[in-house]
Amino acid sequence: MHPxxxxxxxxxxxxxxxxxAAAPKSRPAPPSAPAHAQKPAAGSKPxxxxxxxxxxxxxxxxxxxxxxxxxxxxxxxxxxDSPPSIATIPDATPTLDDSPSFTDLSxxxxxxxxxxxxxxxxxxxxxxxxxLRALQLHPGRDLAIQSETGSGKTLSFVLPILxxxxxxxxxxxxxxxxxxxxxxILAPTRELAxxxxxxxxxxANMSARSTTxxxxxxxxxxxxxxxxxxxxxxxxxxHWLVSSVIVGGEKKKAEKARIRKGVNILxxxxxxxxxxxxTTRCLDVSCVRWIVLDEADRLLDLGFERDLKAIFAHLHGxxxxxxxxxxxxxxxxxxxxxxxxxxxxxxxxxATIDKVAHLAQWVLSDPxxxxxxxxxxxxxxxxxxxxxxxxxxFLALAVxxxxxxxxxxxxxxxxxxxxIIFFSTRAAVDFYHAAVAHLxxxxxxxxxxxxxxxxxxxxxxxASFNAKSPTTRHVLITTDVAARGLDLAGVDLIVxxxxxxxxxxxxxxxxxxxRAGRKGAAVLFLAPHEVExxxxxxxxxxxxxxxxxxxxxxxxxxxxxxxxxxxxxxxxMPLEDWVWRDKHAKRLATEGFxxxxxxxxxxxxxxxxxxxxRKLHLGHLAKSFGxxxxxxQLAQIMGGQQRQQQGEGAPEGTSRxxxxxxxxxxxxxxxxxPDAKRVKKVHAxxxxxxxxxxxxxxxxxxxxxxxxxxxxxxxxxxxxxGKGGRK
Numbered sequence: 001m002h003p004x005x006x007x008x009x010x011x012x013x014x015x016x017x018x019x020x021a022a023a024p025k026s027r028p029a030p031p032s033a034p035a036h037a038q039k040p041a042a043g044s045k046p047x048x049x050x051x052x053x054x055x056x057x058x059x060x061x062x063x064x065x066x067x068x069x070x071x072x073x074x075x076x077x078x079x080x081d082s083p084p085s086i087a088t089i090p091d092a093t094p095t096l097d098d099s100p101s102f103t104d105l106s107x108x109x110x111x112x113x114x115x116x117x118x119x120x121x122x123x124x125x126x127x128x129x130x131x132l133r134a135l136q137l138h139p140g141r142d143l144a145i146q147s148e149t150g151s152g153k154t155l156s157f158v159l160p161i162l163x164x165x166x167x168x169x170x171x172x173x174x175x176x177x178x179x180x181x182x183x184x185i186l187a188p189t190r191e192l193a194x195x196x197x198x199x200x201x202x203x204a205n206m207s208a209r210s211t212t213x214x215x216x217x218x219x220x221x222x223x224x225x226x227x228x229x230x231x232x233x234x235x236x237x238x239h240w241l242v243s244s245v246i247v248g249g250e251k252k253k254a255e256k257a258r259i260r261k262g263v264n265i266l267x268x269x270x271x272x273x274x275x276x277x278x279t280t281r282c283l284d285v286s287c288v289r290w291i292v293l294d295e296a297d298r299l300l301d302l303g304f305e306r307d308l309k310a311i312f313a314h315l316h317g318x319x320x321x322x323x324x325x326x327x328x329x330x331x332x333x334x335x336x337x338x339x340x341x342x343x344x345x346x347x348x349x350x351a352t353i354d355k356v357a358h359l360a361q362w363v364l365s366d367p368x369x370x371x372x373x374x375x376x377x378x379x380x381x382x383x384x385x386x387x388x389x390x391x392x393x394f395l396a397l398a399v400x401x402x403x404x405x406x407x408x409x410x411x412x413x414x415x416x417x418x419x420i421i422f423f424s425t426r427a428a429v430d431f432y433h434a435a436v437a438h439l440x441x442x443x444x445x446x447x448x449x450x451x452x453x454x455x456x457x458x459x460x461x462x463a464s465f466n467a468k469s470p471t472t473r474h475v476l477i478t479t480d481v482a483a484r485g486l487d488l489a490g491v492d493l494i495v496x497x498x499x500x501x502x503x504x505x506x507x508x509x510x511x512x513x514x515r516a517g518r519k520g521a522a523v524l525f526l527a528p529h530e531v532e533x534x535x536x537x538x539x540x541x542x543x544x545x546x547x548x549x550x551x552x553x554x555x556x557x558x559x560x561x562x563x564x565x566x567x568x569x570x571x572x573m574p575l576e577d578w579v580w581r582d583k584h585a586k587r588l589a590t591e592g593f594x595x596x597x598x599x600x601x602x603x604x605x606x607x608x609x610x611x612x613x614r615k616l617h618l619g620h621l622a623k624s625f626g627x628x629x630x631x632x633q634l635a636q637i638m639g640g641q642q643r644q645q646q647g648e649g650a651p652e653g654t655s656r657x658x659x660x661x662x663x664x665x666x667x668x669x670x671x672x673x674p675d676a677k678r679v680k681k682v683h684a685x686x687x688x689x690x691x692x693x694x695x696x697x698x699x700x701x702x703x704x705x706x707x708x709x710x711x712x713x714x715x716x717x718x719x720x721x722g723k724g725g726r727k
Contacts, residue, residue: 099123105132107159108167114206125152127372128159134370135160140341142367144360145349148511151372154199154294157185157347161290162203164339165241165264177242177262180284185267185292186311188299190247191458192485196294197245197267204241204265241265248272249455259283270299270307277314285315287333289340292347293363295485297355305359312363315344351484352504381514382411383543385524385534391620393497393525394435394575395567396548397421400495400523401436403555404473405443411521411544416492418465420476422483422509424498426450427595431588431625432497433477438578438585439571440475449478462486483508491515494522498596499533499611501603506538529615533607579626589625596621 102112102124115121124132127147134143147153161183185200187193243265246255252275260282266273276283293299299308310320317330335342346364350356360367388396400410400419407415423429433448440446447461465476466489482488483505491513500506506524513520523546526534534543549560558566579585597618603611622629 100129100133105129106136107132107163111159111163111167111203111206115203118206119202121155125156125372127151127153127370128156130370130372131156132160134368138368140343140345142346142364143348144353144364144367144369145347145372146351146353146369147349147372148351151515153349153372154196155203156372157292157294157349158196158199158203161265161292162200162241164337164341166204166206167339177264179262179287180259181263181266182287183265183290183292184273184285184288184315185265185294186270186273186299186308187267187294187485188269188302188304189485190249190269190455191462192295193245193247193267193269194459195485195487197243200243200265200267204243243267246272246276247455252276256280256282270304270311274307274311274314277311286317286330288315288344289332289335290345290347291315292349293359294349296348296350296359297352298484300355300359308359308363351508380517380519381510382413382519382521383510383524383540384411384521384546385526385531385543386546386548387526387528387531388548389620390527390617391623392564392567393527393624394432394626395564395571396525396552397432397436397495397497398439398571399548399552399555399563399567400493401440401444401475403551404475404493405440406555408555410493411523411546413492413519413521416473416521418474418476418488418491419493419495420478420482420488420491420512421495421497422500423477423479425592425595425599426452426479427588427591428498428599429477429479431585431592434585434588435575435578435626436475436477439574443473445472445474447474447476449476449482451479451481462488466490480505480509483512488512490518492518492520494520496522496524498599499524499526499530501607503538527615530610532610537607537610575626576623576628580628585626589627590629593622593625593627596625 100123102115103109105124105128107115127145131143131145134141143157145153145156147156165182185193185196187196241264242262244255244258244263245267246259247269248271255276259276259280268276277285293308299305313320332343343365346367348356348360348364348367386396403410404416404419409415421432423432429448429450433446436444437446445464447465449458449461453461461476465474466487476482476488480500494510494513496506496509500509510522513522524534534540534545549563552563552567553560556563556566556570579589597613597616600611600616601613
C-alpha cells in the first residue's frame with residue numbers, strides 16, 4: 001500500500017488513471033538515511049523512531065517507553081528488510097461534497113477579493129480546498145500533499161504561508177529583511193522555481209483597490225480608485241514581504257547581493273541553494289518557519305536526496321557531517337504571531353507518492369496527508385492511438401498539424417490552438433523543430449524545448465508559447481522535460497511521436513492537457529509492431545484507435561485511398577529535397593536518426609518484446625527523417641563527423657569536455673569541486689548527479705534527454721560511448 005494512500009487504493013497515478021489495478025510492485029528496502037539527515041529526538045523535529053511509535057490510545061510515545069513498546073508490540077511481519085512505510089499517517093483529506101469559497105476556508109476577504117479581481121481565480125480547486133481545510137483542522141502540522149500537475153497545487157501552499165505573514169494578528173509582526181528567509185520553497189527545476197516565484201509575487205502584490213466595490217456588490221475597476229478605502233472589517237496587509245528566486249544559470253554575484261539586502265520568501269533549486277549555504281556568509285536560515293518540497297518525487301528522480309539532507313542539516317544548525325542524535329537542533333526564535341507555526345512546518349508535495357516514502361520519514365514530523373486527486377484521469381480527456389508505419393510517421397504528424405492549421409476539430413474536441421509534440425531524444429527535437437518550421441511556419445508558431453538549451457532560450461520559449469494570442473496557433477516540440485513541472489497554459493492537444501518508456505511517463509505527458517476543466521486530446525503514434533503497448537500495457541477501454549486514412553483524407557480534402565500519395569507530394573518530397581540540399585538540415589537529420597536508434601535501445605527490459613531495435617526497419621526510419629542515404633552510408637557519415645569533432649581541427653570549445661564544462665557553468669551548480677563520490681554529472685533542469693555504485697539505473701528519459709546525439713557507427717564496432725546511448 002502506498003504510504004499516503006488510504007487502504008485499498010492502488011497506484012492512483014498510473015493504473016487508477018485507466019481504471020484498472022496492477023499487481024503490487026515489490027520494492028527493495030531503501031538504505032537508511034545517514035546520521036546527519038535524521039531528525040533529533042527533541043525540539044522542532046522529533047526522531048523518526050519517536051514520532052512513529054504510539055501507545056494503545058494512539059498517542060505518540062518517546063524515549064525508553066517508545067523503545068519498549070516497539071520491541072514488544074511490533075508486528076510479526078515487520079522486519080529490517082521491510083520498505084519504509086508511513087501508511088499510518090492520518091488522512092486529513094476532507095469529503096469534498098460541496099464547493100466552498102475561499103472565505104469559507106478562512107482566507108481573508110481582501111485576499112479572496114485580490115484572487116478574484118486581479119488573478120481571476122474565483123473558487124478553490126480540489127487540492128486547494130483539501131489543504132486549506134486540513135490546516136483548519138490541524139494547524140501547524142506537516143502536510144503530505146498528493147496532487148498531479150495542473151491542479152492548483154502551488155497556490156495551495158503559497159496561500160497559507162502568505163496569509164500567516166501578511167495578515168498577522170500582531171502589530172509588531174513586521175520583520176526586518178535582515179533576519180533572512182522565513183519561508184523556503186525548493187523545486188527540482190529552474191523553470192518550476194521561476195513559476196512558483198511568479199505565483200508568490202502575484203499573490204503578495206495586493207492592495208485594497210477594488211475590494212471595497214467588490215464587497216459592496218459593485219463592479220468598478222481597480223484603477224478607478226486613487227486612494228481606496230477597505231470595506232468595514234477589512235485589514236489592509238502590511239507590504240513588507242520580499243521574495244526572490246535563485247537558480248542555476250544566473251550570476252551568483254547578483255544573487256548574493258539580493259540575499260545580502262534581505263529576502264523573506266526564497267524559491268530555489270536544491271543544488272543552487274546548497275551552494276549558497278556553503279559559500280554565502282550573509283545567508284541566515286535560522287528563522288525559516290516554512291519549508292516546501294515541490295515535486296518531491298522528481299527531486300529524488302533527479303538525484304537531489306543528498307543535497308536535501310545537507311540542506312536540512314544546515315536548517316537545524318548542524319554541520320553536514322554532525323550526528324543529529326548527539327547534536328541538538330538550533331532553537332527557533334519566538335514567533336511574532338499566533339498565526340505562525342510554533343515549529344518549522346514542512347509541505348511535501350508529490351504526484352507519485354510511493355516514491356517518496358523514504359524521504360518523508362526524515363523530512364516530515366507528525367504529519368497528516370491530503371489528496372487532491374481522483375481515482376481516474378479527467379473525463380474531458382480523449383485518448384487515441386494511431387497505427388502508422390515508420391516511414392509514414394512524419395506524414396501522419398504533418399496531417400495532424402494541417403488539421404490544426406485549418407481549424408479542424410480533433411477527436412471530438414474543439415480545434416486545438418496549442419499542441420505539444422513529445423520526442424524521446426533532443427536530437428529528434430532539433431531536427432523536427434527545424435522541419436516543421438520549414439514546412440508550416442506560415443500557419444503555425446513552432447517552438448522547441450529540451451534540457452540542453454540555455455536558460456535564456458528556455459525562458460524565451462516558455463514566454464512565447466504561453467503568450468495570449470487569439471489568432472496564433474502554437475506548437476511546442478519537446479522532450480519529456482516538458483512533461484512535468486512547467487506552466488504550459490491552454491494546451492489542447494498532446495502528440496506522442498515517440499512512445500513513452502512506461503505508463504507513468506504516458507500519464508505525465510497527457511497530463512499537460514485537459515486541465516482546469518478544459519477539454520483536451522492525446523494521440524499516441526505507434527508502429528505496427530508497437531501496437532501491443534496500447535492494447536496490453538495501457539489496456540485502457542477508453543483509448544480509441546484512429547482511422548488514419550479517414551482522418552488524413554478529411555484534412556487533405558481527398559479520398560482515403562489517395563491520402564498517402566497526396567501527403568508524399570505535399571510534405572515527403574519537399575522534406576527530402578530540403579534535407580538533401582541543406583547541409584545543416586542533413587546534419588540534424590543524421591544526428592536525429594542515430595539518436596533515435598540509440599534511444600530506442602534504452603527501453604526497459606519489460607518492454608523489450610515490443611520495442612526492440614531489431615524490429616526497426618532502418619531504411620524506413622531514415623525516410624521519416626528525410627534521408628535518402630542507405631543506413632551504411634549514414635553510419636559512415638556520422639563516424640566521419642564524430643572523428644572530425646574529436647580531431648585536432650575541432651574549433652575551440654566544441655569538445656565534449658568543453659561542452660560539459662560550459663553546461664556546468666550554465667547550470668550554476670556548486671562553484672566548488674563536487675563530492676568525491678560523485679562521478680557523473682548530468683546538467684539540465686537542475687539535475688545534480690548520480691553516486692558511484694548506485695543500484696538504480698539511469699532512467700530512460702534522462703539518458704534520451706541528455707545523451708541523444710551521434711555515436712558509434714551502426715553495425716560497426718563501438719568506437720566510444722558517444723552522445724546517444726547509455727554510459
